[in-house]
Every structure is written in structure tokens, then in C-alpha cells.
Amino acid sequence: MTEVLRAQWVVLDIEGTLMPTSAVHxxxxxxxxxxxxxxxxxxxxxxxxxxxxxxxxxxxxxxxxxxxxxxxxxxxxxxxxxxxxxxxxxxxxxxxxxxxxxGELVSSYFPDVVGALRAWHAAGLALAVFSSGAVKGQVASFSNTTDGDLTGLFRSHFDTVNAGPKREAPSYAAITAGLGDPDPGAVVFLSDVPAELDAAAEAGWQTVGLARAGEPYADADFGAHLVVGTFDDLRIEAA
CATH class of the missing domain: 1.10.720 (Transcription Termination Factor Rho, Rna-binding Domain; Chain A, Domain 1)
Structure with a gap:
């Protein structure tokens, strides 16, 4: 069953969400x-x-x-x-x-990722990234991928320096401010780490857990968070 959410912003984790954790580690x-x-x-x-x-x-x-x-x-x-x-x-x-x-590094994402990112962008959703990796590294990783340069899909990038720890609610409040202070309920966060989702939910965001087969958190307890196996199981519409 495809889950449907309405939002203005989609904020995405990278490891275990957009690409295999092993690609980073x-x-x-x-x-x-x-x-x-x-x-x-x-x-x-x-x-x-x-x-x-x-x-x-x-x-x-x-x-x-x-x-x-x-x-x-x-x-x-x-x-x-x-x-x-x-x-x-x-x-x-x-x-x-x-x-x-x-050209020594080329990013490769899960098969369901790039199509979903492009569809969300085309539908008028604003995309941002919140990853522990430095913003400079994030932007670089999207610049040279197996699907071309994807940097134009994203409006904002956040890391643990300009936002704060990923498992603490104030970090998500800081990102809300950085996005222009939208209603927190109009922001949806996608991550494979339950503790990060807990912090985002505490800040008022919508949350989606990625339980991808073979990833470290595939069998984690996501509690009350909506959980999907791939982006194909999720539809996000512009609010």
C-alpha cells in the first residue's frame, strides 16, 4: 500500500536513506x-x-x-x-x-531514489538534506552521480555544524528556521534512524522511517513513525 503525505518541504538523510551505508563507511x-x-x-x-x-x-x-x-x-x-x-x-x-x-568519486543511490527526488521536485516540493556529513561534502556528492548532477534538486543543506546533533530536537527547530520558518507540520523528514525521527517529531515534523533490506536499521523498532521499505511505497504531495 502506498502511503500519502502532504508537505511543503522534504528533508532527507543520506546514509541508509538515499544510498547504502556501506557506500559511505x-x-x-x-x-x-x-x-x-x-x-x-x-x-x-x-x-x-x-x-x-x-x-x-x-x-x-x-x-x-x-x-x-x-x-x-x-x-x-x-x-x-x-x-x-x-x-x-x-x-x-x-x-x-x-x-x-x-571524477574519482561517483555517487550511486538506491534504485528508487532519483526518480522520487525528481518527481517531488517537479511537483513543487522543496527538497533539503540533513546529514552528519559536512555540507561541502553533501553538495559534492550530488554533483557527480550515476544519474548526473543532482545539485539543482536541493534548496538547502544542513549538517551537525550548522544545525546541531541529529538526535536532538533543537537541531530540527534550527533547520525549520533555516527553511524560512514554515509550519513544522509542513516538513517531512526521511531517515533510517529511529532516534533521529524521534527528535524531528518532537520538533513538530512529519516523519518517515526507511527500513531498507540489508541496511543496519532494517529491523529496528520505529515505534509510531510511518515506515516504508522504499520510496516507491510513499507518495508526497505538495501542500
Missing amino acids: VGLYDFARPRLGPWIDAHPDSELVRSAVARTKAEAGLADDAGTAEVVAVLHRWMAEDRKAAPLKDLQGEIWQQGYAS
Whole structure:
């Protein structure tokens, strides 16, 4: 049965919702991991790189004069822990942006995703992304995909830096403000993580859980949230 919702905004998670979690945790992480050290050393005059290195040292308790190898060891540990650390996300975003621009990286989504995104956009719905990955990395990932450049489908991008933690309701209130303060009930959030849906619902949003076969949260308890297996099971109409 196809579920029908009415909304003005559709806000989307990425991992486990638009693309397989493995595409990020294996594909993108493996691309960034060996490039972190060389990227830091090759961009000594970059304010973003200097700031990311300084914040990494501060968060990890490293000495101010710690070398690149010590900083990278921390970054690699954070990657292994899947820690949503802002300086790591900033550096990954820079590296991924270069990878997509060079054609070394190409994004591929679940088969039901791109058609649904285009249909929602054509129907007058405004699309946005809320992911733990840095905004720069998000935009880059949509710029070079197996379906072409999809960046024009999205009006706004949010991450844990410009919005806040994905499992806390104030982050979704901040995004509502960033979208121009629509009625929260006119915003629908799609994610595979129940705790994120709980936070969005607390902020007054409509929520849809993605229980995709083979993904980490496929068998999770989504509680009272609407749950679908693919976007084909969902119809969102412009309010």
C-alpha cells in the first residue's frame, strides 16, 4: 500500500536513506583515509585546514606542536568509531569535493531514489538534506552521480555544524528556521534512524522511517513513525 503525505518541504538523510551505508563507511571513508595526511601537509595556508587541525589537537588533548602523523592518528580513530567530529567532517568534505570534481568519486543511490527526488521536485516540493556529513561534502556528492548532477534538486543543506546533533530536537527547530520558518507540520523528514525521527517529531515534523533490506536499521523498532521499505511505497504531495 502506498502511503500519502502532504508537505511543503522534504528533508532527507543520506546514509541508509538515499544510498547504502556501506557506500559511505567503506567507499568514501576508504577514499579519505589515506589522503588526510597528504591533504593537511599540502594545504598549510588553508584556514579551514589550519582550523581543523587545531580543533583536532584541542579535542584530542594533543600538544600544540603535535605533528601531522599524530593528528591523522586521531582522525583515523574517529573514523573507526564513526565519531561525528566537526574537524574530521570538514577535512573529509574537502577531500571528497576534490574527488568528485576529478571524477574519482561517483555517487550511486538506491534504485528508487532519483526518480522520487525528481518527481517531488517537479511537483513543487522543496527538497533539503540533513546529514552528519559536512555540507561541502553533501553538495559534492550530488554533483557527480550515476544519474548526473543532482545539485539543482536541493534548496538547502544542513549538517551537525550548522544545525546541531541529529538526535536532538533543537537541531530540527534550527533547520525549520533555516527553511524560512514554515509550519513544522509542513516538513517531512526521511531517515533510517529511529532516534533521529524521534527528535524531528518532537520538533513538530512529519516523519518517515526507511527500513531498507540489508541496511543496519532494517529491523529496528520505529515505534509510531510511518515506515516504508522504499520510496516507491510513499507518495508526497505538495501542500
